[in-house]
Every structure is written in C-alpha cells, then in structure tokens.
Amino acid sequence: MPQSIRDEILAVLLDRQPNYLSGEELSHKVGVSRAAIWKHMEELRAGGYEIEAKPRSGYRLVYRPDRVAPEEIYSHLQTKRFGREIQYQNHTPSTQIIAHQWAKEDAPEGAVVIADEQGDGKGRLGRVWHSPPRTGIWMSLILRPPIALQSASHLTILTSVGIKRGIERVTGLDIQIKWPNDLLIVGKKVCGVLTEIRGEQDCIHYAIIGIGMNVNTKKQDFPKEILDIATSLTIELGGDIHRATLIAAVLEELEECYERYLQEGFQTIQQEWESSAYKMNQMITVRTPQGNHTGILKGLYDTGALKLQVDQGTIAIYSAEIDIEKY
Structure with missing residues (x-):
C-alpha cells in the first residue's frame, strides 16, 4: 500500500x-x-x-506517542505483503469482526486490522480477552492460504512461532509456546492466538488470525482472577516497549514463517515449534471434551495434533486445554 x-x-x-x-x-x-x-x-x-x-x-x-496507527507501523515495516494494508481503529468491539467483513470484501492477503482498544475481545472457545486501552497489541491478520481445510491447524502453529520470534527479537525475553494457541513467559500467558476459518472441505476461502498480546500492561491493569496466570512484556522486561516497532517485527517474522511453510511444508515449522514447546518431554494433563488424559508431551503430528505418550502408547489430541496454573 x-x-x-x-x-x-x-x-x-x-x-x-x-x-x-x-x-x-x-x-x-x-x-x-x-x-x-x-x-x-x-x-x-x-x-x-x-x-x-x-x-x-x-x-x-x-x-513520538506510543500509537499503533499505520503511519507508525509503516515506518518500521520491512515486509512484502503482511501489514501493507492496515485498517486502524482507536476503539472497536473486536478486530476479528472487522477483519471478517474486510475479507468478504476481497481484502488482500496480509491485510491487518488493528485497534488501540477492544471492547469485546475474544479468545479461544468464546472466552473474553482482556484488552486495556493503549497497552497491548490487538490485531487480526487476513490470510488466503492455498491449503486444504484439514491443514488449518498449521496456521495457528506457524503464527505462534512467528510471534515468538518477533517478541524475542525486540525484547530478548525467552518465550515458550503452549499448545494449541498460547505464548508464555515463565509459565504465564503473555499472548493468545485465535484462528477462524471460512472455507469448504477442499479449500480455505480465508483465515483470520487474531493476536492478543499484553505489551505495556501493568499489574494493576489485570483483573485479580488472572494475575497468577497472566503477565505482560513490560512486567517481565521492567520497561515499556514501543508497540509499533514490535508489531512490525512480528509481521516480518510471521511473513517469513508463512512463506517458508507454503514453500517447504509443515516439517520445519513443526521442528521450530517443538524446540520451544511448553512442557516438552514432561508429564502433563490435557482436558478434552471426551475426558482427561495424562502423559508425556512428545511434540506434534504432521496434522498439527498434539502427540501425547500415555501408558497404552502414543495418542493424538486434536482439541484440548493444558492448565498452566497446575504446572
């Protein structure tokens, strides 16, 4: 743009x-x-x-104010497509809603919706995502991947890898990835990914990748009920971060991961994810709709499913939660 x-x-x-x-x-x-x-x-x-x-x-x-408006992001951005078109909102109920509408109106791949404040931010399984004004990164990325619908989980995994790279590049903090969609610092959630797909059995029409990141959120900004399980980059780093600079870094790393995935397949992304996985080769308990399973986290299957080693052998987990407060 x-x-x-x-x-x-x-x-x-x-x-x-x-x-x-x-x-x-x-x-x-x-x-x-x-x-x-x-x-x-x-x-x-x-x-x-x-x-x-x-x-x-x-x-x-x-x-310069800490704004996430396009003019701030463009001055740092070194991408071919990601973030080259941006819709900015000072306040919106949810960037996901705007991104879905924009995608239906033929928004180009890599287009981004970003807001300084969300009134109704959502996480996975319909959970509320706490989005204090002008403290975090609340954005949605539009993708049009030429992949089958059954490979959609790959998008969340490669997004997690790209975000991890971007955060580490700007802050130097060590980031871990918790399957299926969280990024952690010392066991506390700092970022979540919400992937929403529209498509048919044989193809994806578009994907909306929602990213909610606690950047300059202070302890007093968090609701008391999540203080023990959530953190922010500023809390862990001890200083504020220029959000537009971080957004540009994340978009650059995301674009590189996405292009590599399309060219080389899932394996290299999978290996990078596993090297950063929270509780890799350790005992965990996962909660699924069919019941709980306890075993050793052994990585991912090619499908993106979690590989869990239990007494009976190795099983694939397609939808589950790992409670970080228990470990």
Whole structure:
C-alpha cells in the first residue's frame, strides 16, 4: 500500500532523528510544497507527535506517542505483503469482526486490522480477552492460504512461532509456546492466538488470525482472577516497549514463517515449534471434551495434533486445554 504524504514525512523525520531537517530538504524528499509540509506537520502534532520547528534549521521530531496507527507501523515495516494494508481503529468491539467483513470484501492477503482498544475481545472457545486501552497489541491478520481445510491447524502453529520470534527479537525475553494457541513467559500467558476459518472441505476461502498480546500492561491493569496466570512484556522486561516497532517485527517474522511453510511444508515449522514447546518431554494433563488424559508431551503430528505418550502408547489430541496454573 503506498504511503501517504504524512507517513513519508514521519518516516524521514524518524530516520533523521534527533537531528534537524530543513523544510526545503523535506519538501524535496517527499515531493510536495513547503506549505503542504507545514499542513502535514500540524496534523502530526494533532496526533500527539511533538515536532520542533527552528528558523534556519528546520524540523526535528522530539517525541513520538506510543500509537499503533499505520503511519507508525509503516515506518518500521520491512515486509512484502503482511501489514501493507492496515485498517486502524482507536476503539472497536473486536478486530476479528472487522477483519471478517474486510475479507468478504476481497481484502488482500496480509491485510491487518488493528485497534488501540477492544471492547469485546475474544479468545479461544468464546472466552473474553482482556484488552486495556493503549497497552497491548490487538490485531487480526487476513490470510488466503492455498491449503486444504484439514491443514488449518498449521496456521495457528506457524503464527505462534512467528510471534515468538518477533517478541524475542525486540525484547530478548525467552518465550515458550503452549499448545494449541498460547505464548508464555515463565509459565504465564503473555499472548493468545485465535484462528477462524471460512472455507469448504477442499479449500480455505480465508483465515483470520487474531493476536492478543499484553505489551505495556501493568499489574494493576489485570483483573485479580488472572494475575497468577497472566503477565505482560513490560512486567517481565521492567520497561515499556514501543508497540509499533514490535508489531512490525512480528509481521516480518510471521511473513517469513508463512512463506517458508507454503514453500517447504509443515516439517520445519513443526521442528521450530517443538524446540520451544511448553512442557516438552514432561508429564502433563490435557482436558478434552471426551475426558482427561495424562502423559508425556512428545511434540506434534504432521496434522498439527498434539502427540501425547500415555501408558497404552502414543495418542493424538486434536482439541484440548493444558492448565498452566497446575504446572
């Protein structure tokens, strides 16, 4: 998606930060008049950016707010498709709802819906996802994978691997993946993935990958009932993180995982997932609709099902929960 003039101005200011850039040079770089530059500067200031203007020196970016608006993300993004088209909402009930509608209207693969606040964020099995305003990453990615419907679980797995890579790249924190859709730090949930599919038996029309991540969420922001099982990057890191930078890193890693999966198949993604799996080769209890199973987690089957070693042998678990508070 072509950058707007405002996006281009912001990208140039970010690149030149903390130095000044003359109005003439800025006008030349983005191809608009100096009067137009002034107008866009005022728009940026209205959006919370502090831009200093000094006679005979030019403009300088002094402060940038922690926003997840497109102009912030584009200035960091190095992808071919993922995140190249973004719908941004300051507040929405759920990014999933908007993404489904956009996908039905032929949104391109890699398009993203992102919000600063969700009023009705959802997790797996209809659970509520706590989404405090301007603290986390709440976004939905539209995919159109050329794969069979029975391979849809691969999408959640490769998404978890990509998110893990992105978080570790930006923060240096050690992230573990808990099957089927959670990312953990020291046993506490920091991110969840919700994959929703529309398709038929032989193909997927589109997939919506919902990502909810606790980034700058403070302890006091969490409901008391989940304090023992949830955490955030800022709690574990001891400092706030620029969310747009993190979003760009996650989208870049996700695109690489997705392209590799389409070209090489599931095996390499599977191996990377298993190397980061929570409780790998340890005893766990999983809760399924048919009852509980206790055994040793041995990894994944090619289908994406969990491989559990029990007394009778190795069994495949297709839908289950692992209670992190028990381990």
